[in-house]
Amino acid sequence: MQKTLTRNQPTNNRPIHVCCDHSEAFFLSDKQRDQVLTVDANKVVNDVIEQLYKKGTVQSKTQTDLFKSFYEPLKAGVKEGYNLKAEYGTPNYEMLKQLQTNTAIFSIFKSHACVKEIGALLKDNDGNRRSKQDFINEALKVDKTYRKDWLGTEYDTAVRSCRMATVWQKAQETKRLYPCVEYIPSRAANPRQDHIKYYGLVFRLDDPILNTIWPPNGYLCQCGMRPTDKEPTDIPHDLPLPDEHFRFNPGKTGQVFDIENSGYIKSVPPADQPALIKQAKTIVNNEMALEADYQSVYKAKSGGTVEVHPLAFNNTDFKEVLVTARELANFGEQVKVLPDIQDPALRKAFVIPGAKPNKSPDYLITGTYATDLKTVFINSIDAVKEAVGRCNKQCNNIALKIDRDNYISSHDLQRAVKGKLSHAGYDDWQMLWIFFNGDWKSFTRQEILEGSWF
Numbered sequence: 465m466q467k468t469l470t471r472n473q474p475t476n477n478r479p480i481h482v483c484c485d486h487s488e489a490f491f492l493s494d495k496q497r498d499q500v501l502t503v504d505a506n507k508v509v510n511d512v513i514e515q516l517y518k519k520g521t522v523q524s525k526t527q528t529d530l531f532k533s534f535y536e537p538l539k540a541g542v543k544e545g546y547n548l549k550a551e552y553g554t555p556n557y558e559m560l561k562q563l564q565t566n567t568a569i570f571s572i573f574k575s576h577a578c579v580k581e582i583g584a585l586l587k588d589n590d591g592n593r594r595s596k597q598d599f600i601n602e603a604l605k606v607d608k609t610y611r612k613d614w615l616g617t618e619y620d621t622a623v624r625s626c627r628m629a630t631v632w633q634k635a636q637e638t639k640r641l642y643p644c645v646e647y648i649p650s651r652a653a654n655p656r657q658d659h660i661k662y663y664g665l666v667f668r669l670d671d672p673i674l675n676t677i678w679p680p681n682g683y684l685c686q687c688g689m690r691p692t693d694k695e696p697t698d699i700p701h702d703l704p705l706p707d708e709h710f711r712f713n714p715g716k717t718g719q720v721f722d723i724e725n726s727g728y729i730k731s732v733p734p735a736d737q738p739a740l741i742k743q744a745k746t747i748v749n750n751e752m753a754l755e756a757d758y759q760s761v762y763k764a765k766s767g768g769t770v771e772v773h774p775l776a777f778n779n780t781d782f783k784e785v786l787v788t789a790r791e792l793a794n795f796g797e798q799v800k801v802l803p804d805i806q807d808p809a810l811r812k813a814f815v816i817p818g819a820k821p822n823k824s825p826d827y828l829i830t831g832t833y834a835t836d837l838k839t840v841f842i843n844s845i846d847a848v849k850e851a852v853g854r855c856n857k858q859c860n861n862i863a864l865k866i867d868r869d870n871y872i873s874s875h876d877l878q879r880a881v882k883g884k885l886s887h888a889g890y891d892d893w894q895m896l897w898i899f900f901n902g903d904w905k906s907f908t909r910q911e912i913l914e915g916s917w918f
């Protein structure tokens with residue numbers, strides 16, 4: 465029987481790849497593949513080697529950098545393969561998130577397996593500590609295996625699995641017309657003999673066998689499925705199972721890799737695994753939050769618009785902020801409602817032009833002005849000054865809303881705003897949108913200082 469591509473078979477406790485036909489690799493996008501796999505990992509690899517040789521362990525940042533050097537190419541594979549529109553909150557978004565999370569968890573265990581294997585080389589077969597150069601030479605061989613020998617195959621698996629996940633999802637949408645799927649022959653020059661037995665079989669979409677037999681059914685597998693209205697075929701009694709690491713349907717489970725049976729996860733003590741899984745999930749959650757598109761929620765006759773970041777729907781003051789955003793849109797402004805991010809790492813990564821460090825203002829207006837909403841209910845100059853002062857801690861633009869029941873005079877309001885902007889620390893202020901007596905008006909700081917007003 466011809467060998468199938470297997471993954472993580474133990475050879476000296478190392479996971480290995482075996483190609484199905486030993487003659488070719490299936491690269492779904494050579495250009496994209498070359499781009500994502502040409503990652504300069506020399507620095508992180510050298511850091512791993514240096515730190516292991518000196519102290520027998522690697523720093524947290526180095527471990528994270530190594531993880532990213534494996535994860536980034538696989539994440540690119542997921543995005544190339546999953547070609548369905550994935551708007552925040554939709555089933556497609558959740559599927560993409562599952563696929564990407566699976567890949568991140570796989571990569572984080574891979575990075576730890578790599579470090580563990582390199583660390584084991586500090587001593588030779590006789591138990592003697594290697595010279596530094598000898599250790600470097602042996603460590604680079606391990607890195608070559610994990611990176612140059614395996615990463616390309618894993619990338620292709622990410623692309624192929626995600627493409628087949630989309631095939632499954634599309635089949636669900638058309639199952640009234642096409643209640644079955646047909647197994648499509650491989651395009652490989654030397655296909656697996658076991659997979660040939662699947663060719664032409666027709667399965668109902670609700671057949672449990674599709675939980676197990678759904679391409680890719682092994683590394684570098686080029687088989688496919690397509691919706692059909694043909695009648696289901698009989699299932700041969702001797703139908704072989706797919707490669708043991710591919711007995712799942714990525715479109716149903718959101719898997720790219722079978723992590724539970726991976727040699728990578730087996731290299732990490734069970735007690736340490738939950739923390740790594742949580743770390744990988746957090747990374748994906750933050751990344752997808754940052755990449756999420758704003759959602760259009762309002763278009764005014766004036767041409768103004770309101771768009772909301774998906775995370776902003778969870779803001780504690782969202783309702784109030786949205787009401788004012790609509791008013792500003794009616795005034796003709798292009799308003800984006802920003803998320804109130806509490807996670808320090810995510811807040812640091814979510815760059816808002818003009819926002820103070822680690823702050824989360826309410827709006828981005830006209831794509832330029834980070835703006836915070838402040839509503840004044842108390843009839844006093846000090847209350848206005850306090851509102852402007854609190855805004856200055858967030859950004860250098862304000863949407864100042866004087867409550868309709870606040871009867872502060874125009875004169876006192878102008879005195880408070882102009883006086884505050886005259887102080888040191890307000891030189892970089894740009895725009896003010898002020899709601900007073902039922903009307904919105906906008907001013908630059910300079911206009912306010914020069915006496916412009918309602």
